[in-house]
Amino acid sequence: MSTHAPAHPVETSSAPAARVPTPVIGPRANPYLDIESYEAEGDLMVLNMGPQHPSTHGVLRLKLWLDGEVVVKAVPYLGYLHRGVEKLLEKLSYVQSTPIVDKNDYVASMTNELALVMAFEKLEGCEVPRRARYLRTICAEMQRVASHLLWLGTFALDMGGALGGGTTAFMYCLRERERILDLFEELTGARFHYHMMQIGGVRHDLPAGWDAHMKQVAADILARIPEYESMLSENPIFRARTRGVGRIDALLAQELGLSGPNLRACGIDHDLRKSQPYAAYDEIEVRSAIAYEGDVYARYVVRVAEMRESLRIATALIDGVPSGPIMGRKPIETVNAVKPPAGEAYVAIDSPRGELGSWVVSDGSPKPYRCKLRPPSYHALAALPYLLPGTTIPDVVVILGSLDPIMGEADR
Amino acid sequence: MNMLFGSPVLHALILGVVIISALLGVTSYFIWVERKFAGRMQSRIGPEHVGWKGLLQPIADAFKLLIKEDITPKSADRAMFNLAPLLAVTVALLSLAVLPLASGLVIADLDVGVLFFLAAGALTVVPTWMAGWGSNNKYALIGGMRAIAQSVAYGVPLVLAALVPVILSGSMNLSHIVAAQAGGHWFAFWPIGPGFAAGILFVLATLAEGNRIPFDIPEAESELVSGISTEYTGMKFGMFYLGEYVHSLVGAALFVTLFLGGYDGPGPDVLVLQLAWFLLKTAVVSMLLLWVRWTYVRLRSDQLMTLCWKYLLPSGLVLVVASALWVWWKQQGGLA
Amino acid sequence: MSLWKPMFDAARTTIRNLGRKPITAMHPFEPRVRAPRYRQSFALLHEANGDEACIGCKKCEKICPSEVITVGTAAKRESPATGKKRGWADDFTLDLQACIVCELCVQVCPVDAIVMVRVPNAPGFEREDLFLTMKRLYENEALPHAPAIGSSMIASHNPAPAAAEAPKEPAA
């Protein structure tokens, strides 16, 4: 397994973590079902859920064939938010591409920048100083908490409706997320798209008093998480809506390339922060939460445990931030400052949604020859045609919410 | 029974106009209370800028709805589409007719009052289905179908829950039921067994009839865009909204009449005091309903049906039998 | 009664929050307290001796990812204050409508001419309201600046072991 000792799973699970459960190959829904050949009791209704729909988490169109209220076949249509980012990255130089990638996963832009910038650094072979690596890890972990908070809010909203318990949980989560955004505003001057990372290190140094403020925010959020759980985790209505719904078997999850909380909820202890430690993750013991059912409730439990884990990591690292330079190469002062030698590199990090990688091919010019981004949301959406047949419409919304897709990232 | 102006028709007419206009005024300010209460619960403040502390907000909302464009989809079933909102409000107001606000202060003192408001309760599904079918929209159709399934299912526990006070008080006339609870013998607490459980059953069933959280599947915003009222704009949408709130207020009032002793309360039997007691109890029950509304998430439609057929219905039957046994045992001079 | 306890827990949470102070800030009426590094709009600066700082070198125009800056370079001439020959910019436009606020232009400016200000540009109804001409950029100079200027950022980025101290924050 990975160089680290088998990670102690935060989530209590009887099976030893290292053992990957034998893939369960249950009857898999056939995503290419020929509709004409399917004989339904009544006649089928084709319902277009999206692209403009209150709970498709962005602009996703789900074409559902319904037999009564049960989904027979689901075909997602993407591309409504396709902005040609990969073409744009071929037109812009290495220096200019970081702020562009910020906008892909607009809920966790720190990790977007980190994935791209680490690929460029691997190409150029420059070494990032320790202080910058610490700052990167802290920002990535706080961004994970902010992203999971927004996910928890919209997930409760999908289930509870705009005028009800769902909105209450949504308001609580956004109240906490606002404090993390203030933290990032204090650090980088921006609230959503930070442009914090740069080839060779970090662009903004810690302002005075930031670490005390951060520890205070982390402690407050840690104290508030039991409140959300009291509203959701044990609530019989919430459990009735989530247990056993949208179950993904381990083999399908791996074949589809699911990653992050979606994969760890299927019982596979795959976490890039442990198997390929980057930034400052090798200097801290990362524990990843594992659940074994692979259903919506398991993904919920894994994400809430991950929130606690990220707060612990960020608080542990902030005290030991070493002094020293925050950039490993000479400062970037012109558009063609970075000219990596010809070559190819694939670097992947563990973003809040899963494995976010970037495969960059350079030909020695200041512009990348080809730059493919590997978004975890695209793979999560690929699971929909397998998960949705057999469920009802309310479940479609809950399963989609539990996969936590971001269309900006999936469509690029 | 002191008939105003001698003839029951005139009495009902005048009292009806007074009560209905009072209720519509109370409902609009009940919406203000709910938005403030829900706001505070979600650590925000609710309407604040329109008038002092947002007090003019309901009037502003009503005015806004009036001047909004009134769209009828081209391929909609015009008659059904336009009639549904009117029916939604009138049906919600119907069960007000038999509600005794104070001794003698009731629009129509029917001997079959309970039967009347149960029938009115069952009627609430008609406008919902008309809106669902009439707006020729897939989401509205699904919402409408769900509304029928829910109302048919929850009609039965509603009847059973309403039957318990009838058995305990021995009459279907709401004034007699309130009289039977006089002196603090409220059915919700006095025969602690059947009364209290029937009260909870009655509240759940009224929530389901009025499509309120956690039973608001016909108008489920997150999955059905907004269910039956997807195609409605302007005042038609406002009517649905108003119907829902009137139904929840009248439901709370009915719960108070059947289980919490209506206008019965300590102090002399002065009309004003009785009315005050009645309004106070209804307010408390409505706030409890609001609290439930802003805390829980929504059930799935099939879980809702299993909850009703497998749990609420049997418990309703058990309660009716228990209260009948209790009444028989009391008649045998049980505690003599 | 394990069914009812979580239902009461959820209700207890919402009621507990009823007691807490709401966090709503009356934004338009009470201005929101912003961090010292908050950066929204742009300004062009004058040098100490009163000359316009911008020398029209087009570095910012080249590095802008969304190509919103256009600089018109004027002929080199002596500067009235120092007497030395230097470049001038006679036209500088920045279109806020497509600007992605990435602060690269501030970072690459060799003479710290362009800087970000802490006051967001007033929303307008026409496209021209978002189109900062040279005149408006110089008017923005009066607004409070964000602390990061080109030289301070480059200083903090230099990898030399004696790293420059963190950019000094003005007492915001």
Place this chain on the structure above:
Amino acid sequence: MIGPDAVLLARDRFGLESSDLGPTLPRERLLEFARALYGAGYVYLVYISAMHHPAAKQGETEVPARYTVVYRVRDLARGLEFPFRCEVPLGTGVPSLAGVWAGADWQEREAFDLVGPVFENHPDLRRIMLPEDWEGHPLHRDYAINTPHHPWR
């Protein structure tokens, strides 16, 4: 960490040397190699992508325009990873691996849509990002390079 067993597999059965970018498979044996990898435990599909190379002059030989289709798979149980690729001239197609990994379906649809290589006997090869009737593949090196950047003003 590059899987040593996959490297051995590539060298013994397919006679291909694999650099850190992985072996370059001929298109005929790609499916066979993929099934062998799947059997060896590489069930996690990381991504499938493609790259377009315009016709170029290497010395005096004229290298025709071609696609490079890049694959990367992992075996999570043993923590191993294995990239491999396949080069195809512009006209010919690449055998689809949707039969081996379920995730390959969407990955290949995106590679076909944006870059252009055709994947043979793919269950449902349609464009996924761009509208169905879009002509041309945006990530070609010569696709709309110098379209005038309409002035914002």
